Amino acid sequence: MTSAPFSRRGFLQTTAAASLASSLPTARAATANLPTTTTPVGDTVLRWLDGAAPSRFEGATFGVPWPRGQVRATAKALDFKLGSHPIQSWPLAFWPDGSLKWTAHALAGGTPQGPLKLEAGAPAAGGLSVKQTATQIVITAGDLAWTVPTRGPVLIEQATRGGRVTLKNLKLVALRQDGADPELDGKVARQSFSSKVNTVTVEQQGPVRAVLKLDGTHTANLDGKGRDWLPFSVRLYFYAGAESVRIVHTFVWDGDAAQDFIAGLGVTAQVPMSNATHDRHIRFSGEGVGVWGEAVRPITGLRRDPGQAYRDAQVAGQALPPLSGMAKAVQDGLKWIPEWNDFSLAQANADGFTLKKRTQGGQAWIDSNGGSRAKGLVYAGGASGGVALGLKDFWQRAPVRLDVRGAATELADVTAWLYSPSAPAMDMRSYRSPGDMDTHAKQIEGLNITYEDYEPGWDSAFGVARTSELQLWVLGATPSHQAFSDMADQVATPARPILTPQRLHAAGVFGDWDPVDTGSPARQLIEDRLALQLGQYVKEIEQHRWYGFWHYGDVMHSYDADRHMWRYDIGGYAWDNSELSTDLWLWYSYLRTGRADVFRMAEAMTRHTGEVDVYHLGELKGFGTRHGVQHWSDSSKQPRISNAAYRRIYFYLTADERCGDLIRELLESDADIGKVDISRKLPPGAGPRASDLPGVGFGTTWGSWIAAWLTEWERTGDRRWRDRLVNGMQTIGDLKRRWFAGGAPYDAKTGRFMGPGEDISISHLNGVFGVIEMSSELLTLVDVPAYRRAWLEYCRYYNAPKSEIAALLGRDPGGRSLTDTCSRMTAYAAFHEKDRALALRAWREFFASRALRGGGTVRRIGGVDVIRPLDEQAGISTNDSAQWGLAGIQNLALIGDTLDEAARAAGLLR
Structure with missing residues (x-):
């Protein structure tokens, strides 16, 4: 594809004035052909997230954005092709005029070579097929066939490789413990559950790609009389050309924290073991590229030498040569060599794993080896084939475990424990007792000292969720150490085709941002500072071990320089829970840099904050929890945390179905806003009120709903x-004070704000939960002149001098803070009103931050003052980092042409 130069700024100016076209086309089927292209944006060439092509590739899905009007729906549609690589394409989102905004593409497994150029044309054949009956679904790809029952105890009944049954009975398992682990004396009982x-x-x-979604629960037995709990949703992803199935596993916690303790949570499968035990092999991935591999019955290291060919074959995982050629003494003594039946690799925490084995149940475990961080892949099988099962983010999610049981029998079990039975049982109780905080007044006192909003009963984990990703291979032979290592690398860091920041930017998606540009001294200064802050947070994860089953993906809120620790134990200063749009900061940083480490940090955060920090069941469904010591411990439950804007970028970049589910969960959450009085801890009169309708803040609440509605409109065309x-x-535009009213009574039946909106209410929180970014997008998609005027007014005057805002509102309203980070609102008004003086004011506001004047100083702390040496940025704050980063990104995109002049005037440049 070729094109003329494409101007982002021109795109915004053109589309902002366009009126909304007629309703979008109805939602397309997921596998519909894609349409022809017009006015192409330029070559759409993909690259690999980690740079080089992977040694092994099991297939992947990615999203591609298109400028408005470029890809039109026609009755005579063409597919996309990607050279000679099999690819499957489908619509993901539409522009208001009905043209395609995002397309999704599945790339077959194998190892694609050469340029990955996406263009119009017939794709190469995939060869994957799905056959469905009332009782089962069979997916066939090459010589692999997977059988999935339509209901019952197993997810996959069997998988065959070349006609041989190589896997049986893939299912979920869970262990419930009826109490916490006793500290000294006492007993607890465990109960087994399966899917x-x-x-x-x-x-x-x-x-090319088949996706099955399996919904169910964990049950104590299958006769209908046992207890069901922990509802799950599992997706199975099959790709042509792959030897594996990707498993995305989600469960929701719905227990009683006082008596339901998860003692184990896993995915398990059975492996037919037909080879002689000396030809059966176990593999575990170790540290880095390392592999631990041994036979069930080893013939190396014996007192008698079986011969070089035999030793080499076993180490390689190959069938031994005919035993008739083996040394006679070894032939006769084979029966006395122990058969090792059970193997286990337990990653107790992010810093250590142990590996052990035993001959059978009831016998002692023998320590084999250990290390720091395993990649999370296990194999059991023989010369005629076997199964490998891997868990993504293995050591990061510890405690976890990989098991093989029954390797010396006819049917081995391979299990990936998402939560390890070796660890203390999972404790979902509150970290604190109610104590004396039994009145509203006492709770306010507590809030004032620890920043924690506490109320008895509002710190429940009931309804939170967790999603895990696994990869399951069905192999025709034991993999070599190198092949196994390559597989482990795909588990730990899956290969992902991506677009460059320039190509993403050219499509005009996600509002105001641009790729990194260090073309002037002032830009270099800001880009360096943005990069420093990103790098510090990447480093903080490791320095402070922000790992664990429930924790991985989140960051902390505030730092305690006296202890050289984040305030993990101080109320509302502990886990961040998306406060002030940390998720958006990471995603916009990835969009403009293309950095693999930033993508993976943002991906882990999306997996965490969308699941753990949000309720998916019960009375609080659709609400998220404010920052706290536990992810669910603060009693402030708000839509600003469940905000779909924090998931939307990942959804479009990856077409991830689970992320799409999370966004759709929120579509009608505004109807439940009356269930929780968000402002109940604020002074009387601090929030919008009405006798019959709940008061809703424009930025903190309404601004958190609009991303879900916009995404659904884009995905389906539903008006x-x-x-x-x-x-x-x-209705915001029609209020007397417009955005300066801060909020108003809200009618969930119509989505309208009610009342005159005469009162003035200004809060910095109204602009820091994604509404700035979403308004930038909305105003290019719908033409609502009243809102445009109201938003531009708010952007111009929020940071205006007191005399100017007093002239507008009749008085100085106060309450304006975060002026440096809200400089991006000033910049928005400056750009759209073409006001150069206002742009220079925006830069002055931005430069007032200490971030460019020493606030980013990093020093090395070591010795007895810390548990381990660390690089400390003493004044670091996640609120400041996220909002300053977002402001820098948007300001560069909107008013970058005035930056050098402003920087010289501010004395930032010599």
């Missing part, structure tokens, strides 16, 4: 969600 699949949905069916957006925008 019960209730429904299976075929979401895609080839020819209900466009109308709900417009109703809110129009």
Whole structure:
């Protein structure tokens, strides 16, 4: 594809004035052909996230954005092709005029070579097929066939390789413990649960990618009389050309924290073991590229030498040569060599794992080896084939474990424990007792000292969720050490085709941002500071061990320089829980840099904050929890945490179905806003009120709903969600004080704000939960003049001198803070109103931050003052880092042409 130069700024100016076209096309089927292209944006060439092509590739899905009007729906549609590589394409989102905004593409497994150029044309054949009956679904790809029952105890009944049954009975397992682990004396009992699949949905069916969604619960037995708990949703992803299935596993916690302790949570499968035990092999991935590999019955290291060919074959995982050629003494003594039946690699924490084995149950475990961080892959099988099972983010999610049981029998069990039975049982109780905080007044006192909003009963984990990713291979032979190491690398860091920041930017998606540009001294200064702060947070994860089953993906809120620790134990200063849009900061940073480490940090955060910090069941469904010592411990439950804006970028970049589920969960959450009085801890009169309608803040609450509505409108073309957006925008614009009212009574039936909006209410929180970014997008998609005027007014005057805002509102309203980070609102008004003086004011506001004047100083702390040496940025704050980073990104995109002049005037440049 070729094109003329494409101007982002021109795109914004053109589309902002365009009126909304007629309703979008109805939602397309996921496997529909894609349309022809017009006015191409330029070559769409993909690269690999980590730079070089992977040694092994099991297939992947990625999203591609297109400028408005470029890809039109026609009855005579063409598919996309990617050279000679099999690819499957489908629509993901639409522009208001019906043209495609995002397309999703699945690339077959194998190892693609050469340029990955996406262009119009017929794709190479995939070869994956799906056949469905009332009782089962069979997915076939090459010589692999997977059989999935439509209900019952197993997820996959069997998988065959070349006609041989190589895997059986893939299922979920859980262990419930009826109390906490006793500290000294005492007893607890455990109960086993396994999966019960209730429904299976075929979401895609080839020819390159098939997706099955299995919903069910964990049950104590299958006769209908046992207890069910821990509902799950599991997706199975099959790719043509791959030897594996990707498993995305989600469960929701729905227990009683006082008596339901998860003692183990896992995925397990059976492996037929037909080879002689000396030809059966176990593999574990170790540190780095390392592999631990041994036979069930080893013939190396014996007192008698079986011969070089035999030793070499066993080490390589190959079948031994005919035993008739083996040394007679070894032939006769084979029966006395122990057969090792059980193997276990336990990663107790992020810093250490142990590996052990035993001959059978009831016998002692023998320590084999250990290390720091295993990559999370295990194999059991023989010369005729076997199974490998891997868990992504293995050591990061510790405690975890990989097991092989029964390797010396006819049917071995291979299990990936998402939560290890070796660890203390998972404790979901509150970290604190109610104590004396039994009145509202006492709770306010507590809030004032620890920044924690505490109320008895509001610190429940009931309804939080966790998603894990696994990869399951069905292999025709034991993999070599090198092949196994390559597989482990794909588990730990899956290969991902991506677009460059320049190509993403050219499509005009996600509002105001631009790729990194260090073309002037002032830009270099800001880019260096942005990079320093990103690098510090990447480093903080490791320095302070922000790892663990529930924790990995989140960061801390505030730092305690006296202890050289983040305030992990101080109320609302502990886990961040998306406060002030940390997620958006990371995603916009990835968009403009293309950095693999930033992508993976943002991905882990999306997996965490969308699941753990949000309720998916119960009365609080759709709400998120404010920052706290535990992710669910603060009693302030708000939509600003469940905000779909924090998941939306990842969804479009990856077409991830689970992320899409999370966004859709929030579509009608505004109807439940009356269940929780968000402002109940604020002074009387601090929030919008009405006798019959709940008061809703424009930025903190409404601004947290609009991303879900926009995404659904884009995905389906359903005008209900466009109308709900417009109703809110129009009625905000119609209020007397418009955005300066801060909030108003809200009618969830219509999406309208009610009342005159005469009062003035200004809070810095109204602009820091994504509404700035979302307004930038909305105003290019819908034409609501009243809202445009209201938003530009708010952006111009929020940081205005007191005399100017007093002239507008009749008085100085006070309450304005975060002026440096809100400089991006000033910049937005400057750009759209073409006001150079206002742009220079925006830069002055931005430069007032200490971030460019020594606030980013990093020093090395070591010795007895810390548990381990660390690089400390004493004044670090996640609120400041996220909002300053977002302001820098948006300001560079909007008013970068005035930066050098402003920097010289501020004395930042010599």
